[in-house]
Amino acid sequence: MEIKLIKTETDYQAALAEIECLFDAAPNSREADLLEVWATLVEAYEAKHFAIPEPDPIEAILYHMQSRGLTRRDLEPYIGSRARVAEVLNRRRALSIEMIRRLHAGLGIPAEVLIQPYELAKTAA
Structure with missing residues (x-):
């Protein structure tokens, strides 16, 4: 899958599926680098759309x-x-x-x- 910004729920689900496929990547491999990029994109999307408010x-x-x-x-x-x-x-x-x-x-x-x-x-x- 082509790396792109996650803008929709569909993009988000596709990125999660991509992460799942790459989860067992060998360290320092191209797949491990892709995993890190996808994880960063997912983290940014989740921070924006699923932010957890500070407790009272x-x-x-x-x-x-x-x-x-x-x-x-x-x-x-x-x-x-x-x-x-x-x-x-x-x-x-x-x-x-x-x-x-x-x-x-x-x-x-x-x-x-x-x-x-x-x-x-x-x-x-």
Whole structure:
């Protein structure tokens, strides 16, 4: 198959089939080079058409808490007082830049996730 940009779903499926045929190519062979080119084209198409959005910052914090067995009290060094932790996790207060820095440095939560916009809880007026 002639190498060309992947513009449609049909092109995408054809490229995947081409990759499948080349999958067992010997290293440093012409087929291995073709495989790399096709994989690069598929990766570019998928990044454009199947982009995965960054997770919600609060959901990311909750996930890290659950996966590491952390409690709200464990977040106090990164967010502040117990009340402040509750406000942030209940979406009544936004994360500050300092909180984001501390969560990133201390818990390894990616800063690019923590800086994503997210909705705060609506307050009764």
